[in-house]
Amino acid sequence: MSIKIKILPRLLHFKQPAGTSRGVYTIRKVWYILLSNAANPELYGYGECAPLPDLSCDALPDYEDKLRLFAQKFTERNNFDWEELRNYPSMLFGFETALQHYQRQSLQLWDTPFARGEEGIPINGLIWMGSYEKMYQQIQKKIRKGFRLIKLKIGAIDFEEELRLLTYIREHFSKEQMELRVDANGAFSTTDALSKLERLAQLEIHSIEQPIKAGQWKEMARLTAQTPLPIALDEELIGINTLDEKKALLDMIRPQYIILKPSLHGGIVGCEEWIKEAEARNIGWWITSALESNIGLNAIAQWTATLHPTLPQGLGTGMLFEDNIEIPLEIREDQLWFNPNKPDTICIDS
Structure with a gap:
């Protein structure tokens, strides 16, 4: 070859x-x-x-x-x-x-029901950071489209306003009707993180990503031991590339979940290491894209389908770009689908 x-x-x-x-x-x-x-x-x-x-x-x-x-x-x-x-x-x-x-020689990178167009992958509806009004409008749009899990990026506006947004959802939808994830991107301080987690827990939040900045393993371990709602690690995993480092992080912090992005966390082979070590410690996981174009998103989705995930994944970023690459991915309500009846080619001017 x-x-x-x-x-x-x-x-x-x-x-x-x-x-x-x-x-x-x-x-x-x-x-x-x-x-x-x-x-x-x-x-x-x-x-x-x-x-x-x-x-x-x-x-x-x-x-x-x-x-x-x-x-x-x-x-x-x-x-x-x-x-x-x-x-x-x-x-x-x-x-x-x-x-x-x-x-x-196909965009069906692995042979799965997803690649054959027989099954979709449940995904969360992502709410971008912005003003209260803009985030509120995004929430309304995701609800109308049929999403049953919404993820809000928080930490950009006043925490009380963010709680108002989450409260609005809870007043209209029970936990059974609508699950909520929040992503703090390390916005909380080590002194106020626990009290904020306690307030968020009152709204029956599914999980919170990276409540404090990465690199504070002892503080994060304290939070995961005391937290009233599950904590998922994201940025914490970046740069932890060897198997021994991965084991050490999981053993010390003991998060409830880890969130894996192949572009950030070791490619597919490195993410499979993370999954194996997490499952050995009864730690949950899900897969998320990292603002790739449709070429990267399709690869992540095709691989994710081989893992038979049980939780909604973070794969709803394929419509972000004006000049994206045409690939037969579609979002139907709250699932990502691959359409094998559309052209199985990639056209890029080289």
Whole structure:
């Protein structure tokens, strides 16, 4: 198998500004990996490398140079050494999914009921950070679309106003009718986190992501031991790339859940390590995309379907960009579906 590789940088534009704890995104830079057969260019595979600025452990100034170096090594060896890429999770994810696409020659990257269009993957409805009015409008829209689990990013406006939004939902929908997740993105201080968790628990919240900033293992372990509602780790997992580090973190903090994003948390192979170690400790998990375009989102969804998840996943970000790549993913009510009857190709100007 003689493979050629092209690296295709692209700048994507959000349809609407995406508010996060690290500011507001209006553009998104990604790098597509194109593998093609040297003798037959019609045999190809795409992967997506999409590090998040100020968040990914491999969001480096010389990112593209390193990516091209790994691509050169790939072509020289005709394969890649994933251990060599362990500290570059977004690059690893791009290479391993490009290779999976190349080997399958189909966007149905694994053979599952999801890939065959027989089953959807339940997802949460994401409410972006913003003013009270804008968040309220988003909530109304998600409810009308039929979502039964809503995730709110909190920490950007006054906590009392955020509680009002959550209270509004609870006044109209019971826990059985509508589940709520919140993502604090480390916004709480170590001194007020527990009291805020207690107030949130009164609203029967499913879970809270990353209540305090990452890197405070002792404080986080204290919170997970005392919390009145489940805590899920997200940013805490970034940069924890070796198996021994993963075991040490889970043993010390003992979270109720972990949230896995292949671009951030070790690619698919690294996330599978996290899942194995979490399940050995009775820790729950779910999968989330990290603002990838549809190429990355499809790869995450296709892989997620192989895991037979029991909880709604965070895979509803495929409609964010004005200039996204056409892929047969569809959101129907509160599920992500793959439509195998649509074209099974990717068109990118290389």
